[in-house]
Amino acid sequence: MKYINHESVASNTRTRLVKNTVLKGLFLAATLFGLIVLGILLYRVITQGSGYLSLDFFTSFASRIPEQAGIKSAILGSIYLMLVVAPVSMFLGIGTALYLEEYAKKNKWTEFIRINISNLAGVPSVVFGLLGLTIFVRYFGLGISILAAGLTMSLLILPVIIVASQEAVRAVPKEMREASYAMGATKWQTILRVVLPASIPGILTGSILALSRAIGETAPLVVIGIPTILMFTPDSVFSTFTALPMQIFDWTKRPQVEFHEVAAAGIIVLMTLLIIMNSIAVFIRNKYQKRY
């Protein structure tokens, strides 16, 4: 008796190999599709915009003359925006995650909150814009200021930070916490000295990725009604401002082709900023991440 039916193996080998090759090709095509589109996009943006990239582009305000147009107010506005968004969203996000994971009792109510936070991450950004307009701009009377826009953006990325931080906190092994309690540490001491140091790389990675979403997001700013025509730099969080994506959005709507090229230059700056932020996230993850 033969254990292997050589005839049937021989007759099936071909089809199995073909299937393997076809699927490999299919998956390769799937990978390449995204890469090629990205490549075309990058190529177009760089060929269009690189001619306008110079030091002057960063140091001059927007202008009706494309050659003189710059992103001074936009880039400073974006930086100010981040200075509001980063502390607010990280404090609220990490705080919520710690409460839900460490303090809250595991009951239906906590589970309900947790599910809702996950759902919140899927709410379109326009909706957050409307929320910001109603609550921060009009009800709190903050006006169209950096603070109002920053708080809106913080709400937008809060769910992402909470979920990422929860994952990171949950990944800290129970034994480490129990060891800490066994030494007589309080809950807060345990969180500060055991849980947070172990989970901070994960928390930071999630937070930075969320922040880079906030810096590129346009829809909430459009809804709040951030101006695009302004020739000054913000002097406090109560200042009116414009942000990089708004400025780019405005330029692409102009009739002149030159402004589309200026917009491409703005896109290059925004993308560079995003790549830098994402690289920092990757660096932190690789350098500090521990496996248990």
Next chain:
Amino acid sequence: MKSFKYLATTTILGSALFLAACGDDSANGSNEDSGTGEELEGQVRGDGSSTVAPIMEAIVEEYGGAQPGVQVSSGVSGTGGGFEKFIAGETDFSNASRPIKEEEASALEEAGIDYTEVELGFDGLSVVVSKENDFIDHLTVEELKKMWVEDGTEKTWADIREGWPDEPIEYYSPGTDSGTYDYFNEVILEEEDIVRSATLSEDDNVLVQGVLGSPNAIGYFGYAYYLENKDTLKVVPIDNGDGPVEPSNETIESGEYAPLSRPMFTYVSNASISENEAAADFMTFAIENAGDLAEAVGYVRAPQEIYDEDLEAIESLK
């Protein structure tokens, strides 16, 4: 452990320093005596039409050179969106590519906001087709209306005028929040529904691309967009009873290009002019320079008398 502490300290210190630096120093234009050439400080806020935006941008840019201490900002939410903010009292001026509507005026009255209408220049709404379209030579106002009003049928060019091809018309129109749409709605559609098959977009470049894409397409938008694309687009002369007229600087300013030549406005709050010296100074500057800057960005200047009248109106409010 160490790195965590370092990170935590920098974050906390950084945000504390930042917040400390951001004291409440919202500047207000409160100078005691007014005189020309004086350095002013203050904030002026505006919003409104994207058609008026290029002129406003030029004015704000030039004003920044004259009065660097005044922070002028203007958004581009569309004429309707701009008025919404103006009514809410969030802006000092509101740019509009059509006269204010009755309901907007009554909402302003309810909110207790008095305003002054300032004319900045003229625009000629340009009806365009692709250069590949070789049969169209002009359109009468009646034909335009027949073409754009929804009547339940799918219209072809042959339905509009005999001898034109039996091909369905493709329509491209600015979105309903734009003053351009409102103006077209008023003078051509006369408040009847626009054809349902029309592609509406707030982005005029989308309209340009759409019209370029087919010899059977037709669209309309501001004169500046036509000027920028005149190598690829064909403008349709409009016959209002006195023979076909093509939009040009002369025909728009003289009003010969009727009924599609329209004034562009900014509506300014009277209270802002009388209470905010910076706003008054900015408006004066805007009116004095609107003509030149309108031409610089592809629009048409208004007659000098109109600017003089506007200036007087602002002066009387100061």
